[in-house]
Amino acid sequence: MSKNEVWQGTLALMVLKTLQTMGPQHGYGIARRIEQISGDMLSLNYGTLYPALLKLEQEGSIYGEWGTSDNHRKAKFYRLTRAGRRQLEREAREWEQTTSILARFLSPGEEQA
Amino acid sequence: MKRFRALLLRMAGFCLKRQHDQEFASELESHLQMQIEDNLRAGMNAEEARRAALLKLGGIEQTKQAYRERATLPLLESLAQDLRYSLRQLVKYPGFAVTAILVLALGMGASIAIFTFVDAALLTPLPYRDLSRLAYVTESAPTIPLADISYLDYQDWKKLNRTMSSLEVMTPSAYGITTSSGLQLAPGARVSAGFFRTLGVAPILGRDFAPGEDNTSAAHTVMLSSNGWHKWFAGRSDVIGQSITLSGVPYTIIGVLPKDFHFALRGRADFWAALQPTGECEKRRSCHNLIGVGRLKDGVSMATAKADLNALATQLAVQYPASNSGQGAVVLPLTESILGNIRPLLLLLLGGALLLLLIACVNVASLLLVRSESRKREIAVRGALGASPLRLLRQFMTEGFVLVSAGSLLGMAAAYVAMRILLGLIPSDMLDSMPYLASAGFSIRVWMFAGAVALSVAILFSLTPLLRLSFANVREGLNQGSRGYAGTTWRRLGANLVVVELATAVVLLVGAGLLAKSFYKLLRVDLGFQPGHLATVGVIAPDIGYEKDEQLLPPARKILASVSAIPGVQSAALTSLLPVTFNGNTTWIRIVGMPFHGEHNEVNERDVTVDYFRTIGAPLLSGRNFTASDDAKHPGVVIINRKLAEQYFPGVDPVGKQIGDVSLTPKSLRQVIGVVDNIKEGSLESELWPAVYFPFEQSADSYFSVVVRTSQSPESVIPSLLAAVHRAAPDFSTLEEDTMTRRIADSSSAYLHRSSTTLVGGFAGLALLLSAVGLYGAIAYSVSQRTREIGVRMALGAQRGSVYQLIMAEAGWVTGIGILVGLVAAVGVAALMRKLLFGVQAWDPSTLAAVAGILGLAALLASYLPARRAASVNPVEALRAE
Numbered sequence: 005m006s007k008n009e010v011w012q013g014t015l016a017l018m019v020l021k022t023l024q025t026m027g028p029q030h031g032y033g034i035a036r037r038i039e040q041i042s043g044d045m046l047s048l049n050y051g052t053l054y055p056a057l058l059k060l061e062q063e064g065s066i067y068g069e070w071g072t073s074d075n076h077r078k079a080k081f082y083r084l085t086r087a088g089r090r091q092l093e094r095e096a097r098e099w100e101q102t103t104s105i106l107a108r109f110l111s112p113g114e115e116q117a
Numbered sequence: 118m119k120r121f122r123a124l125l126l127r128m129a130g131f132c133l134k135r136q137h138d139q140e141f142a143s144e145l146e147s148h149l150q151m152q153i154e155d156n157l158r159a160g161m162n163a164e165e166a167r168r169a170a171l172l173k174l175g176g177i178e179q180t181k182q183a184y185r186e187r188a189t190l191p192l193l194e195s196l197a198q199d200l201r202y203s204l205r206q207l208v209k210y211p212g213f214a215v216t217a218i219l220v221l222a223l224g225m226g227a228s229i230a231i232f233t234f235v236d237a238a239l240l241t242p243l244p245y246r247d248l249s250r251l252a253y254v255t256e257s258a259p260t261i262p263l264a265d266i267s268y269l270d271y272q273d274w275k276k277l278n279r280t281m282s283s284l285e286v287m288t289p290s291a292y293g294i295t296t297s298s299g300l301q302l303a304p305g306a307r308v309s310a311g312f313f314r315t316l317g318v319a320p321i322l323g324r325d326f327a328p329g330e331d332n333t334s335a336a337h338t339v340m341l342s343s344n345g346w347h348k349w350f351a352g353r354s355d356v357i358g359q360s361i362t363l364s365g366v367p368y369t370i371i372g373v374l375p376k377d378f379h380f381a382l383r384g385r386a387d388f389w390a391a392l393q394p395t396g397e398c399e400k401r402r403s404c405h406n407l408i409g410v411g412r413l414k415d416g417v418s419m420a421t422a423k424a425d426l427n428a429l430a431t432q433l434a435v436q437y438p439a440s441n442s443g444q445g446a447v448v449l450p451l452t453e454s455i456l457g458n459i460r461p462l463l464l465l466l467l468g469g470a471l472l473l474l475l476i477a478c479v480n481v482a483s484l485l486l487v488r489s490e491s492r493k494r495e496i497a498v499r500g501a502l503g504a505s506p507l508r509l510l511r512q513f514m515t516e517g518f519v520l521v522s523a524g525s526l527l528g529m530a531a532a533y534v535a536m537r538i539l540l541g542l543i544p545s546d547m548l549d550s551m552p553y554l555a556s557a558g559f560s561i562r563v564w565m566f567a568g569a570v571a572l573s574v575a576i577l578f579s580l581t582p583l584l585r586l587s588f589a590n591v592r593e594g595l596n597q598g599s600r601g602y603a604g605t606t607w608r609r610l611g612a613n614l615v616v617v618e619l620a621t622a623v624v625l626l627v628g629a630g631l632l633a634k635s636f637y638k639l640l641r642v643d644l645g646f647q648p649g650h651l652a653t654v655g656v657i658a659p660d661i662g663y664e665k666d667e668q669l670l671p672p673a674r675k676i677l678a679s680v681s682a683i684p685g686v687q688s689a690a691l692t693s694l695l696p697v698t699f700n701g702n703t704t705w706i707r708i709v710g711m712p713f714h715g716e717h718n719e720v721n722e723r724d725v726t727v728d729y730f731r732t733i734g735a736p737l738l739s740g741r742n743f744t745a746s747d748d749a750k751h752p753g754v755v756i757i758n759r760k761l762a763e764q765y766f767p768g769v770d771p772v773g774k775q776i777g778d779v780s781l782t783p784k785s786l787r788q789v790i791g792v793v794d795n796i797k798e799g800s801l802e803s804e805l806w807p808a809v810y811f812p813f814e815q816s817a818d819s820y821f822s823v824v825v826r827t828s829q830s831p832e833s834v835i836p837s838l839l840a841a842v843h844r845a846a847p848d849f850s851t852l853e854e855d856t857m858t859r860r861i862a863d864s865s866s867a868y869l870h871r872s873s874t875t876l877v878g879g880f881a882g883l884a885l886l887l888s889a890v891g892l893y894g895a896i897a898y899s900v901s902q903r904t905r906e907i908g909v910r911m912a913l914g915a916q917r918g919s920v921y922q923l924i925m926a927e928a929g930w931v932t933g934i935g936i937l938v939g940l941v942a943a944v945g946v947a948a949l950m951r952k953l954l955f956g957v958q959a960w961d962p963s964t965l966a967a968v969a970g971i972l973g974l975a976a977l978l979a980s981y982l983p984a985r986r987a988a989s990v991n992p993v994e995a996l997r998a999e
Binding site: 051 | 123127
């Protein structure tokens, strides 16, 4: 299977979920995490992450702040806002619904019936 | 909500761009460093680690670009770019920029300045409640269409009409006030008690007149205009209840009118007194001195009200044939009676200004065209490098916008200055009769007008280059840009623009020419007397103590003797009304021995002293002049004017005949002793009426004018003239001291003609200049584009003369068509302004010919210069030229 490009829109959801599980994190950390979780299946161009972060920040879902990383490097840390948490819950639910509907459509049992 | 917040932040990001860029650069840097460290830990060498990190990121610049696009609005960004580029272009071609902006500012400034007056007079509603229900009401007489109402007729109309909820009246007056610096005259008016309630005006201080306060039995009360309140009482709020003596009569001040109140039919009035019918005039049905204002009942039209009052007038004519026969009613919208005269004039000026704006726009548009022609290569290159047509269009729109913004800002400033100057140029008594102009200023409507003008001009300019540039032909543009190529399309388009320009200039020039000719004719109207070397002053007797002729005559004689003794005064006289004032103050005559059927033979009546005709220089045609013995003790005599002699004594020598009043009462009979040439009693443009002149000694007035003929300049006599009058009659007030020539030049008809002539003439002069420059530009550009062609022609043996011919013929065609189109349009426009012309036809051939001549000459000059340059082309250089 070829490596999948990240779909438009799902990146935001992944970012939100990452921040929820990991707590405040800088851009590089988020990128690494998304890649790790997806195994080798997603090819993420790290550069595309930043406009997505900016968009989330402009919309008030996350909040960026300068801090110091584990190895004492200055980095901008993002964390979820209350609005971001709500957005994550909503979008995750919608996503699950979509996938479960699609899954039912595509399941072999459906074809036989 | 979320989106909106993001949009706002992105807009803000546009302003904080540099800061954002820096912050992101460091964020990206820390990102890279972290990854490089990880890569090093994974065993790569330094160079490899960095390379892999960059690869994973997808390029620093690309990331920054993507981030920037999200951080701000790309549209805003490119707009700023276009703006910067446009400004650079303008700075790079300062000649073009300055010319275009100045021409635009000129056109916009003129039209906005005129619009402020249109706004103040025609668009700002008059300060009365429910304006459309208010009517101007007056009586009409056979010879006088607007004859004012007599008090007794008014009483009947008020009582008997069925169409008006109220009918009130006003009459102008003037009051002498004794102040610490002597007796001063204040303009005033007398109104019936419900006048202000009918208009819907409430006092800001004190109270309005109570019903019945205009009866003779009521105490004397007066209200102050805001102006009068400030002038005479310094705006003190304790004036209510105070007493003031006006022309010898004590009045109680009961109220102050609002600041924005004005009543143009009176002009300025400081004191508004309750109209009590105490005057001599109010007792006679034939004495018309009131202006009526009525409020129509709901659902009643002006026409219905007019029919109603007309029926009443007919009834009164039957009842009182001696005074009322032939009289009718006039009911007009009040707005119409106040603004009817000024409206055509203002619209004319606005039209002129807009035409000037049109020429200015056409001029700048053709400049833009020429520039877009020379920018063809630039456009082609930008197109080839990938600029979309939309993007190029946006660039042009931005350039047009910048140009128009600069022009508008300058134009607004110019308009403000012009408006202040024009307001300052209006003499104060003219301004008093047009009080609505005082509020001229940059109101919201003026801003909207300026905005609309700027917007349409901006749209015009941003689209102009599009006409010329077809963005599709990128290759063609690249190919042809380098070679001199006279685009035929441009020549056709440019020529059309010049035709529009020339035609507009013709219209303005013809308008100005006709107005100037009217003004010239007006000033050269036959006055029937010599206005030079005359000084005049008006005199008013106090209201009390001078009701009878015997009381008035001694001070009048003293005044006459006193002014006659002034050094340099050759002769002096008194008259009840100066010439060139108005047709009116009439009397009805009947000629003894002629058939009479009760008709009203209305003639001007003037009461003059012995030396009057000699003083003003009016020649006596037959008979004798008045002498000192034509006084109350001797039989009545009269001098008539030529018009009366011709009209009422056709083929008969009137001298020695008898004239009397309608019923030929013995007391009224007077013998005609002489005929004087026609003296212009009415305004300059009015027609001549028959007139009778009575000796002052036999018919004195409490209001009269002193007129003296001087050997030196009349201005220098005025101070001693005033002093002499005050010395002779200290309790009389004086007003309107002036020289006769200045009085005529400042009279409202002369003033209106002069100001419209000056303004339209100014517009026309500018239009001439602009269109000549436009023609010059078009021809010069065409020549510069045809240099190679001309070179070829000359190399093939064409003479310089034929090159001249070539260029001049091109200019000649454009000019000819422009002038022709313009003349046709001008006759149409002139027909619209017929009302403003005097003694000139709209198609006045000499004006049309003169305009065609002037414009032709200007066009000849404008095209001669480029033609000469074309003819002096060196063929060798022209062929080599790129």
